[in-house]
Amino acid sequence: MNARTRAIALATFRESVRDRLLLLVVVFAIALVLFSRVLGWLSVEDELKMVQDFSLTGLSLLGLFLAVLVGAGSLAREVERRTVYTALTRTATRAEFIVGRYAGLVAVFWLCQLGAAALLAGWIVVWGGALHGAFFAAVAGLLCETLVLTAIALFLGALAAPAIASVGTLAAYLVGHGTEALRDLTANGRNPDFAMAFEVLYRVLPNLESVNFINATTSGRPVDWGALGMGALYAACWAVAFLAGAVALFRRRQF
Amino acid sequence: MSTVVLAEALQKSFRPSAFGPAVHALRGVSFAVERGECFGYLGPNGAGKTTTMKVLTGLMTPSSGRVELLGGRPSEAAARRGLGYLPENPYFYEHLTPREALEFYGVLSGLDARTVRERSAALLERVRLTDAADRRIRSFSKGMRQRFGLAAALVHEPELLMLDEPLSGLDPAGRHLVKEIILEERARGRTVFLCSHVLADVQELCDRVVVLHKGQIARAGRIDELLDSSPRSFELCAAHVPDALRETLRARATLFRESGDTVTAHLAGAEAGPELAAAVHAAGGRVLSLVPDRETLESWFVRVIQREGPAPGSDA
Amino acid sequence: MPAPGVPAWVVAALALGGAVVLQGPLGDSNALRRRNDFRYTPDTDVVRVLSFGHRSTAADTLWLRALPDFSREFSDLDQKRRWLSGVLDIAVELDPTFLTAYTFGATYLSLIDRRSEEAVALLERGARKFDEIEQADGRTYPAGTRVRVELAMAYWMLRRDRDATIRELQIAAQRPDCDELTRGMLVGLMIGDRDDLLALNYAAANTEHSDPLVRDRARLEYERTKLRIARRVANDFEAREGRRAKDLAELALGQALGDTVATLVADGLEVDAEGRVVSARFDELNWAESIRALEYAARIYRDDYGCWPDAAWLNDNKLFVARGENMPPHTHVAIDADGRVTFAPDEPETAPGDGDRGDAEAE
Numbered sequence A: 001m002n003a004r005t006r007a008i009a010l011a012t013f014r015e016s017v018r019d020r021l022l023l024l025v026v027v028f029a030i031a032l033v034l035f036s037r038v039l040g041w042l043s044v045e046d047e048l049k050m051v052q053d054f055s056l057t058g059l060s061l062l063g064l065f066l067a068v069l070v071g072a073g074s075l076a077r078e079v080e081r082r083t084v085y086t087a088l089t090r091t092a093t094r095a096e097f098i099v100g101r102y103a104g105l106v107a108v109f110w111l112c113q114l115g116a117a118a119l120l121a122g123w124i125v126v127w128g129g130a131l132h133g134a135f136f137a138a139v140a141g142l143l144c145e146t147l148v149l150t151a152i153a154l155f156l157g158a159l160a161a162p163a164i165a166s167v168g169t170l171a172a173y174l175v176g177h178g179t180e181a182l183r184d185l186t187a188n189g190r191n192p193d194f195a196m197a198f199e200v201l202y203r204v205l206p207n208l209e210s211v212n213f214i215n216a217t218t219s220g221r222p223v224d225w226g227a228l229g230m231g232a233l234y235a236a237c238w239a240v241a242f243l244a245g246a247v248a249l250f251r252r253r254q255f
Numbered sequence B: 001m002s003t004v005v006l007a008e009a010l011q012k013s014f015r016p017s018a019f020g021p022a023v024h025a026l027r028g029v030s031f032a033v034e035r036g037e038c039f040g041y042l043g044p045n046g047a048g049k050t051t052t053m054k055v056l057t058g059l060m061t062p063s064s065g066r067v068e069l070l071g072g073r074p075s076e077a078a079a080r081r082g083l084g085y086l087p088e089n090p091y092f093y094e095h096l097t098p099r100e101a102l103e104f105y106g107v108l109s110g111l112d113a114r115t116v117r118e119r120s121a122a123l124l125e126r127v128r129l130t131d132a133a134d135r136r137i138r139s140f141s142k143g144m145r146q147r148f149g150l151a152a153a154l155v156h157e158p159e160l161l162m163l164d165e166p167l168s169g170l171d172p173a174g175r176h177l178v179k180e181i182i183l184e185e186r187a188r189g190r191t192v193f194l195c196s197h198v199l200a201d202v203q204e205l206c207d208r209v210v211v212l213h214k215g216q217i218a219r220a221g222r223i224d225e226l227l228d229s230s231p232r233s234f235e236l237c238a239a240h241v242p243d244a245l246r247e248t249l250r251a252r253a254t255l256f257r258e259s260g261d262t263v264t265a266h267l268a269g270a271e272a273g274p275e276l277a278a279a280v281h282a283a284g285g286r287v288l289s290l291v292p293d294r295e296t297l298e299s300w301f302v303r304v305i306q307r308e309g310p311a312p313g314s315d316a
Numbered sequence C: 001m002p003a004p005g006v007p008a009w010v011v012a013a014l015a016l017g018g019a020v021v022l023q024g025p026l027g028d029s030n031a032l033r034r035r036n037d038f039r040y041t042p043d044t045d046v047v048r049v050l051s052f053g054h055r056s057t058a059a060d061t062l063w064l065r066a067l068p069d070f071s072r073e074f075s076d077l078d079q080k081r082r083w084l085s086g087v088l089d090i091a092v093e094l095d096p097t098f099l100t101a102y103t104f105g106a107t108y109l110s111l112i113d114r115r116s117e118e119a120v121a122l123l124e125r126g127a128r129k130f131d132e133i134e135q136a137d138g139r140t141y142p143a144g145t146r147v148r149v150e151l152a153m154a155y156w157m158l159r160r161d162r163d164a165t166i167r168e169l170q171i172a173a174q175r176p177d178c179d180e181l182t183r184g185m186l187v188g189l190m191i192g193d194r195d196d197l198l199a200l201n202y203a204a205a206n207t208e209h210s211d212p213l214v215r216d217r218a219r220l221e222y223e224r225t226k227l228r229i230a231r232r233v234a235n236d237f238e239a240r241e242g243r244r245a246k247d248l249a250e251l252a253l254g255q256a257l258g259d260t261v262a263t264l265v266a267d268g269l270e271v272d273a274e275g276r277v278v279s280a281r282f283d284e285l286n287w288a289e290s291i292r293a294l295e296y297a298a299r300i301y302r303d304d305y306g307c308w309p310d311a312a313w314l315n316d317n318k319l320f321v322a323r324g325e326n327m328p329p330h331t332h333v334a335i336d337a338d339g340r341v342t343f344a345p346d347e348p349e350t351a352p353g354d355g356d357r358g359d360a361e362a363e
Helices: A001-016 A020-042 A048-072 A072-079 A084-090 A094-126 A133-159 A162-178 A180-189 A192-202 A225-252 B049-057 B100-108 B113-126 B141-155 B173-185 B201-203 B243-252 B270-283 B297-308 C008-035 C044-050 C054-069 C077-094 C097-110 C114-136 C142-159 C162-173 C181-193 C196-203 C211-241 C252-259 C259-266 C282-307 C311-315
Strands: B003-016 B024-035 B040-042 B064-069 B083-086 B160-164 B189-197 B208-212 B216-222 B233-238 B255-259 B263-267 B286-293 C269-271 C277-279 C331-334 C339-347
Touching: A001 A094, A001 B100, A020 A048, A020 A094, A020 A192, A020 C054, A048 A094, A048 A162, A048 C054, A072 A084, A072 A094, A072 A133, A072 A162, A072 C077, A084 A094, A084 B100, A094 A133, A133 A162, A133 A225, A162 A180, A180 A192, A180 B141, A180 B263, A180 C044, B003 B049, B003 B189, B024 B064, B024 B189, B024 B216, B040 B049, B040 B201, B049 B064, B049 B083, B049 B160, B049 B189, B049 C211, B083 B141, B100 B113, B100 B141, B113 B141, B141 B173, B141 C054, B160 B173, B173 B189, B173 B201, B189 B201, B201 B297, B208 B297, B216 B297, B233 B270, B243 B263, B243 B270, B243 C008, B263 B270, B263 C142, B270 B286, B286 C142, C044 C054, C044 C077, C054 C077, C054 C097, C077 C097, C097 C114, C097 C142, C114 C142, C181 C196, C181 C211, C196 C259, C211 C252, C211 C259, C211 C269, C211 C277, C211 C282, C252 C259, C277 C282, C282 C311, C282 C331, C282 C339, C311 C331
Parallel strands: B040 B189, B040 B208, B083 B160, B160 B189
Antiparallel strands: B003 B024, B003 B064, B208 B216, B233 B263, B233 B286, B255 B263, C269 C277, C331 C339
């Protein structure tokens, strides 16, 4: 990352961190973590399971909301406010602008998620739970998910209006977590006529389940770190693909 | 003199909606801006001024034609290294302070952060924003934003300044300050490409202008050549004018005023003013002033535009 | 819109008042509607897809949604059954490690809904799921042990199936996180079956454990096992001879148990003057465990009331600890200012433990 990309990332980071919307989203995340404790009390046993499950799902939703509310409208906001005019008429290229913007957004989103995760970890320890490797794997997986979602949000933001980009990002999240169903539909010889089509779809759609380690967390099952590493690489591939797509679209953009 | 900006047969068309008709914002615009001059780019709303600036700065690509910016293509980052651009009604990252924003723009223009920090204080002082250096830009008035925009355009000491309406939204002191800075930059040998509606300022600052109308160049040339330098009328103010001569003045003036012993007469034509002033003097009267009324850029501009026909309602 | 001249806050207060007043009758109506509420039980596959990867959270959500319904009265009992069976089914399918769904679900099915076989089936399913998971992960989980123990209890209480109970307890007892209570239960069943060597073997599992607390408890259980075996032989003797044996030799443990078991059992045991089999080692370990239990109870008391309990509270027989073999004869419980509990000798005229001592069987 060169100095210009870093400068764009830093400006994006500062701008986003100071934005009130972000504050609102973070308050929501913290409230969710605290509320999960209430849900824990409501359950008969397994309070910590409830706290972890709901909090980690909350962290995932936090990443989604940030991508939808901040990421998807990010480029449109730049164009609408014409801040892009003062940036792109300098020596920075459009690719540097997109990559810098992406890096800044991801840094902010990760900061929010890691902050909430630290709060959750504190909760778990205070309430006598143990932090298994699976917890850290789940958080790492969520960060990878955010990597992909932010890239999708920027790509869609470069392609369409912010509202459509937001809906698209939300749809990508749902599809990304639903693609495993394509395999289930053809498992054990079911629907053989669609097996090939489903397999193709399964391969070409971003599968966020590859970095979803939440379900293994609460029972403290051992983490397949190899799978997490491969999942991270997979997420990085998708992030780069969407980011490259965003750059290609942004290069053609007329302001 | 070398050419800093070159536009050759520039055309730019848009299609605002997928099935709507195309809008031709530029229809074969050609001009050149030479190093060290202050170039005025004028035109009514919707003439294509902003589109031209976007094409020149690389924010847009032309549909056809050739553009050169500082010896390269505007789409090349290297060509933009020497460009300092201030867009119309500029917006900046609202949550940054001017100091942070200057660092951002400086680094984007190829400077290292330390150099920018060294320059920041002097630059903010130059645009009278030292007191607001650590306030967020979101709290700035329009005039402060405009002045900060100028500082951001100057941070990397560019050889070409492209300023789109740099004087809009400024109070008189602000206008004076910005004009002073533009003149100083010119004196340092920088080229200034100025786009403004305030034609009195353009006349004051620019050597040469181009008037764009309906996407085409309507007029171009040096201001002193374009404007008729001979006086169109005179305003004569005199005292102790004998009665006979007073009546002559009343008869020949298009507008005549008396205030005690003093008379003021607007005299049409290039000869009547000096001739009657001499007569007053010869008759023992006292000529207080004889002011010629020459054509201004504004009146010239209105004349040109009226001759070319009505302009579309909005800026392209 | 507020009429001209009426302050907006007055209108807001009136509207709020209206809402507060209406909430009363609405609440009654809501309760009526809720009571006859129709519960849609979704398909597991559908829930799996719609959980969008958050299967464990979806299971929790469904569980929390259904939890009040376990105790709520439904006008249609079949509907309640369908709904809660569906919830249990989906919850454990979405999260196979959902321990509460197995244990609480089985308790509800057996004790409240009186469907013992479904309760057993749910726990069997849990045991199967944990087997699969543990095999895949190459390790055991405490929740897996807990399900096994619950299953053993279900076999014992709901089916009266002694063999199945022993089988499950044996599986549980071989796991590293099996507690002494479970192991004690298995050992008790084995002693009843006169499978003494195996009982001793299970009881000896943690007698050399590195954790002194685990080790002491295991040793206590081991000594208790020996005592129980010997007392069974003593009871047989009394039934046969019509009197108690005078000493250990008269009991002829080797003849009753075989030489190996007899050697293991006889170590440290003796027959007292009244013909009861006793063990000084067992007493020592048992009383130490009593002290631990009493100090634990005292700590809970302090947490609740902010001060240490007095000795009378600790000597109250409602605390199962302070009675019989669990405390030395002619003593009572005493507690000092730091919460340390001891057994203090009784004054001759006030002997709270007197007469109680020795009546309780170790079983």
